[in-house]
Every structure is written in C-alpha cells, then in structure tokens.
Amino acid sequence: ATQPEPEQKAAKYAVTIDDCAVTEDYAGAPAIVVTYTFTNDSDKAVPFMTAISAKAFQNGVELDFGVVADIDSQSAMNEIKPGATTTVQQAYLLDDQSQVSVECTELISFDDTVLAEKTFDVA
Numbered sequence: 764a765t766q767p768e769p770e771q772k773a774a775k776y777a778v779t780i781d782d783c784a785v786t787e788d789y790a791g792a793p794a795i796v797v798t799y800t801f802t803n804d805s806d807k808a809v810p811f812m813t814a815i816s817a818k819a820f821q822n823g824v825e826l827d828f829g830v831v832a833d834i835d836s837q838s839a840m841n842e843i844k845p846g847a848t849t850t851v852q853q854a855y856l857l858d859d860q861s862q863v864s865v866e867c868t869e870l871i872s873f874d875d876t877v878l879a880e881k882t883f884d885v886a
Contacts (some may be wrong), residue, residue: 774878775805776814778867783786783883786831786854793857794829795819795885797865800853801843808842811851815878816870819855819863826863829854 780880782798797819801811811817819826830836838851857863867879 774869774876775803776809776869776878777802778815778879780865780867780879780881781850783863783865783881783885784838785857786833786884788829788831788854788856792829793844794831794845794856795863795883796831796834796852796854799851799853799867799879800848802848803843803845806845810842811849812838812870813819814870815867816869817853817865819865821858821861821863824858826855826858829856838862856869857885 779800780797781800786794786796790793799817801815802808803814828843834852834854838849839853843849863884863885864882865879865880868875868877
C-alpha cells in the first residue's frame, strides 16, 4: 500500500517583494530600500520582523541593514492582526553595484521554505 502524502502545512504568512529603490543612508553611503507586502495568515498578531526573515545579498554575501531617513522603520515592528495585510520597508547597505537578491523566509521555521525571492539591478 502506498503511504499517504504528508499533509502540507499551510504557510502562516504571505509576503511579496514589491519594489526596490536606490538611496543613501544617513551617512551618505549607498543603500537600497526594499518594499514588502506582508499578510498575517496565522491565528495571532505578529510584527513583520518577528515573523519574516527578509535578507538581501550581493555576491552571495548578506547585506547589513541600513538606516535611511525617509522610510517608516517602525512599520516592521507594528503588530499585524490575523488576516490583515501591511506594507513594510527595510533598508540595506550596498557593498557595490552588483545585482541584489532578496529573499524572505519564515523567521522560525523547520524547513526554511523561501516565501518570496526577487533580484534587482541597482547599478
């Protein structure tokens, strides 16, 4: 007899990587701002930053978070109720002019499933 397929656990969160804008951080260093849309499909309120690990990479190396004046950095910390959707922006410091790949996974997950992935040209 064939084994039944293991049940797919529904994702608790949905995230899309919407946009990327090149800017500067407060010290004038090159940075990007990535815009995410986050939907909380779990049963409790969570902030984006405790639900989603959103990383940006250049040349395979993770970029540091940046501090940019014109974004609402608080948005990643605000709690989102179940079923609600919000827009979050995060800034990253650029190492160079090469492509940036952004990926989102659940912060606490057993299988590191990539929820969203996108590559941007920043040159």
